[in-house]
Amino acid sequence: MTTSERTADRDDRTSAPRETPTVRLEVLDVTFAYESEPVLDGVTLEVGRGEVLGIVGPNGSGKSTLLRCLDRLLEPDSGAVFVDGDALDELRRTEIARRVGYVPQEERSAFPATVFDTILLGRKPHVGWRPTEEDRDVVAEVIDRLGLEAYTLRPIDELSGGQRQKVLIGRALVQEAPLLLFDEPTSSLDVRHQLEVLELIREQTTADRTAVITIHDLNLAARYCDRLAMLHEGRIAAAGDPDILTPETIRNVYGVDVTVTTHNGRKIVVPERALPTDDHRPH
Numbered sequence: 006m007t008t009s010e011r012t013a014d015r016d017d018r019t020s021a022p023r024e025t026p027t028v029r030l031e032v033l034d035v036t037f038a039y040e041s042e043p044v045l046d047g048v049t050l051e052v053g054r055g056e057v058l059g060i061v062g063p064n065g066s067g068k069s070t071l072l073r074c075l076d077r078l079l080e081p082d083s084g085a086v087f088v089d090g091d092a093l094d095e096l097r098r099t100e101i102a103r104r105v106g107y108v109p110q111e112e113r114s115a116f117p118a119t120v121f122d123t124i125l126l127g128r129k130p131h132v133g134w135r136p137t138e139e140d141r142d143v144v145a146e147v148i149d150r151l152g153l154e155a156y157t158l159r160p161i162d163e164l165s166g167g168q169r170q171k172v173l174i175g176r177a178l179v180q181e182a183p184l185l186l187f188d189e190p191t192s193s194l195d196v197r198h199q200l201e202v203l204e205l206i207r208e209q210t211t212a213d214r215t216a217v218i219t220i221h222d223l224n225l226a227a228r229y230c231d232r233l234a235m236l237h238e239g240r241i242a243a244a245g246d247p248d249i250l251t252p253e254t255i256r257n258v259y260g261v262d263v264t265v266t267t268h269n270g271r272k273i274v275v276p277e278r279a280l281p282t283d284d285h286r287p288h
């Protein structure tokens with residue numbers, strides 16, 4: 006089906022009684038440029054309820070930019086993003102905040118709040134003029150789950166990079182949005198905390214929650230994501246289950262020779278050598 010046929014099909018569907026969609030997130034032919042620099046070029050993908058989608062791809066391929074388009078922090082130049090069948094550009098900011106939680110890689114504030122208050126901010130879409138006991142309990146539970154109890158009342162600028170990253174993850178979790186977007190959630194974490202955070206993301210991705218993460222480690226991506234989308238120069242080079250991680254695809258996209266094996270039913274990608282730039286002719 007072409008894009009225009011799909012859009013027409015969607016228009017037909019909007020007039021019919023709404024069923025609970027199994028597709029949580031649909032990205033349709035999204036294009037984006039920073040001023041004159043084109044970054045995303047016709048990105049189309051779908052993520053179901055209860056799925057974790059991993060967006061992989063080389064530095065600068067557009068992963069973070071795509072994620073920001075999914076939370077409407079950036080407005081695509083063309084194309085559309087639908088969450089549970091509703092176009093994001095037709096939703097108010099408060100409604101988007103109820104549906105989509107976004108975890109940036111890093112965030113600096115001129116007036117750093119404590120860990121508790123920063124995470125409590127994630128309850129904003131649910132809170133009236135003042136947080137309730139229940140809001141505070143939800144926050145305390147997430148702090149516990151992230152192992153941050155000892156830092157509850159510390160200003161976040163006194164934490165390590167990895168601890169701050171966990172706080173931002175906590176803030177998105179208490180938001181209880183059905184779609185969670187994580188921009189490199191493991192980038193500042195040691196191997197133990199990488200596994201803990203990815204386990205937590207998996208655990209939080211229940212039948213009624215969907216997660217999209219950007220991630221560089223292909224082995225962790227294969228292990229924790231149901232599906233992968235590989236970006237290359239702003240286009241989807243491959244998408245599907247972790248079987249898309251083939252030596253050929255990785256060579257074309259990253260310019261690296263790898264061996265791909267399986268261990269306990271899991272894909273293992275072993276980098277062998279970076280190809281000289283002249284040998285690497287991306288498609």
Ligand SMILES: Nc1ncnc2c1ncn2[C@@H]1O[C@H](COP(=O)(O)OP(=O)(O)OP(=O)(O)O)[C@@H](O)[C@H]1O
Pocket residue numbers: 039042044062063064065066067068069070071
């Ligand atoms: N605010 C910005 N203004 C102008 N150009 C930007 C901006 N942010 C990113 N870019 C450019 O857009 C391109 C894609 O960047 P993006 O951060 O989306 O890539 P990425 O795949 O997430 O990279 P990385 O893996 O290094 O985090 C890059 O060429 C980058 O220089």
